[in-house]
Amino acid sequence: MATPQRIQHNGGAAWRRSSHSNQDGGNCLEVADGHPGIVPVRDSKRPVGPLLTFAFGPWAAFVAEVHAGQL
Template sequence: MATAQQTHQHDATAWRRSSFSNGDGGNCLEVADGWPGVLPVRDSKDPNGPVLRFGHAEWAVFVAQIRAGRL
């Protein structure tokens, strides 16, 4: 299950945006690497907002569901 955390716990994190992002401020997520056992995710339009932390297996299922058109 994803949990929300305030960004201050991830301030030093290097965030990366999807390669599908067109850079015009659209609906994009940013993810951060280097957190053992979790994948922090945030809204690129609200970098000071909440951060969702997914387990790697949960994230893989989430992405698979999106690719399959189920979400």
């Protein structure tokens, strides 16, 4: 189980958006790198809004299923 971490919205996390996202303000998720064992996720339209954290394993499985067209 990952150790809980405090994720800072401004200046404390390197957020990135999918390369499949457009720059027109559409529905996009961003993830933050540099947090061992967890993946912080937020809505790109609300950068200071709430965020979710997922354990790395389940997040990686979800992304693999999306890439495989299973979801």
